[in-house]
Amino acid sequence: MGRTILIIDDEDMIREVAQLSLELAGYAVIAAGSGAEGLAMAAAQKPDGILLDVMMPEMDGPATFRALSADAATRDIPVVFLTAKVQSDRRELETLGVAGVLAKPFDPLALPAELAGAMGWRD
Amino acid sequence: MSKWWANWRIWGPGAAVAAAGLAIAGLGCWRGLWPEVGLGGLVAGLGIAVAVQCRQRAEAADREVARLKDEFLAAVSHELKTPLASIYGALKLLTSGQLGELSQQGRRMATVAFESSERLVALINDMLDLQRLGAGKSPITLEACDGAALLEEVGAHMGPVAERGGVALSIAPAPAMLWADRDRLAQALRHLIGNAVKFTPAGGRVDVRLELEGAEAVFRVADTGRGIPASSLETIFDRFHQLDGSDARSQGGTGLGLALCRGIARLHGGRIWAESAPGAGATFYLTVPLASGVTPMPTGRGDAKIDREVS
Numbered sequence: 001m002g003r004t005i006l007i008i009d010d011e012d013m014i015r016e017v018a019q020l021s022l023e024l025a026g027y028a029v030i031a032a033g034s035g036a037e038g039l040a041m042a043a044a045q046k047p048d049g050i051l052l053d054v055m056m057p058e059m060d061g062p063a064t065f066r067a068l069s070a071d072a073a074t075r076d077i078p079v080v081f082l083t084a085k086v087q088s089d090r091r092e093l094e095t096l097g098v099a100g101v102l103a104k105p106f107d108p109l110a111l112p113a114e115l116a117g118a119m120g121w122r123d
Numbered sequence: 124m125s126k127w128w129a130n131w132r133i134w135g136p137g138a139a140v141a142a143a144g145l146a147i148a149g150l151g152c153w154r155g156l157w158p159e160v161g162l163g164g165l166v167a168g169l170g171i172a173v174a175v176q177c178r179q180r181a182e183a184a185d186r187e188v189a190r191l192k193d194e195f196l197a198a199v200s201h202e203l204k205t206p207l208a209s210i211y212g213a214l215k216l217l218t219s220g221q222l223g224e225l226s227q228q229g230r231r232m233a234t235v236a237f238e239s240s241e242r243l244v245a246l247i248n249d250m251l252d253l254q255r256l257g258a259g260k261s262p263i264t265l266e267a268c269d270g271a272a273l274l275e276e277v278g279a280h281m282g283p284v285a286e287r288g289g290v291a292l293s294i295a296p297a298p299a300m301l302w303a304d305r306d307r308l309a310q311a312l313r314h315l316i317g318n319a320v321k322f323t324p325a326g327g328r329v330d331v332r333l334e335l336e337g338a339e340a341v342f343r344v345a346d347t348g349r350g351i352p353a354s355s356l357e358t359i360f361d362r363f364h365q366l367d368g369s370d371a372r373s374q375g376g377t378g379l380g381l382a383l384c385r386g387i388a389r390l391h392g393g394r395i396w397a398e399s400a401p402g403a404g405a406t407f408y409l410t411v412p413l414a415s416g417v418t419p420m421p422t423g424r425g426d427a428k429i430d431r432e433v434s
Binding site for chain 1: 201204205206207208209211212213215216219221244306
């Protein structure tokens with residue numbers, strides 16, 4: 001495996017649970033607490049995939065995703081949204097061009113497989 | 124929609140003044156007293172103006188209250204969900220044993236906490252969904268959708284649930300092109316089948332059928348559970364209605380599932396109802412229109428979006 005995932009979420013606790021869940025599945029995880037921090041980390045460390053929260057203060061998920069897509073250094077990193085929004089809003093998010101949209105609360109035992117599925121990783 | 128007499132306490136006094144003015148004018152007319160006619164007319168006009176003004180203000184205030192209520196509920200639900208997501212996730216990891224073995228009692232307590240957080244998640248999700256349906260904020264996309272495939276998919280999803288409850292689940296789909304929002308309809312059917320399984324003791328059965336009747340498709344979910352008393356056949360679709368106080372605890376329901384199903388049926392222009400003979404099980408019916416019975420949109424199938432509001 002050996003893949004690195006960047007988690008961008010302003011909620012420390014959720015970040016911690018998601019990080020542990022992905023580490024237990026063998027991923028290396030780096031984490032950022034805001035959209036701006038996440039952008040810098042993505043450009044500097046080139047993770048294999050990004051798990052991005054939708055509702056964040058200042059730069060929210062969609063804004064962060066647009067900034068990632070606009071930068072040649074981060075454009076090709078697949079992004080999956082993680083959101084507490086209801087199903088009808090999730091559909092709207094899917095139209096933005098992300099690799100997938102996962103719901104909060106998430107099952108930490110299923111998260112790694114769901115993430116890999118959305119990213120199209122098959123190992 | 125509100126009735127014409129809504130807020131009568133607010134516009135009533137203005138209307139009463141208007142009526143008095145009309146009475147004075149009428150009396151003046153009858154007696155040939157023209158000053159009274161003029162005065163009466165003036166008073167009536169004034170009364171009507173006051174009544175209309177009061178009524179418009181009251182309606183604006185009502186709308187504002189409804190909007191604030193919806194916003195508040197959405198914000199509260201979202202704020203509840205955020206910490207709950209960490210609780211739920213942390214407990215799931217703890218109970219999985221992946222973080223090291225707990226003592227037997229420790230595992231039991233962690234399981235109690237996890238299952239309770241699971242119920243809170245379900246409750247908040249249902250509350251959010253219902254609030255969005257009620258506020259007309261939940262746009263549904265109606266399009267032609269294969270009813271048999273949908274039912275097969277829902278059946279595959281609910282099979283393990285029925286199995287855990289020791290209930291035999293049989294699915295009998297008929298070929299039907301529905302005019303429906305696939306995700307929403309699947310959600311309603313999962314709720315109905317889940318309910319049927321929940322209230323059917325082990326060894327019983329739940330039969331799900333899809334039949335065509337005129338321009339409608341009828342989903343029929345029949346169980347062999349304890350049935351529903353006639354007095355409750357309507358009220359079970361209300362929010363937080365449970366047949367008896369112990370139901371919510373013993374059956375793990377949120378009390379919102381059927382209200383949600385009714386909202387979804389209405390968004391489709393369909394109906395939902397239940398029939399039951401106590402002790403002999405219950406049957407739930409949900410109808411949605413057939414695609415053939417709906418005039419296609421001139422822009423073609425892809426753009427055929429219909430947004431409707433439920434009252």
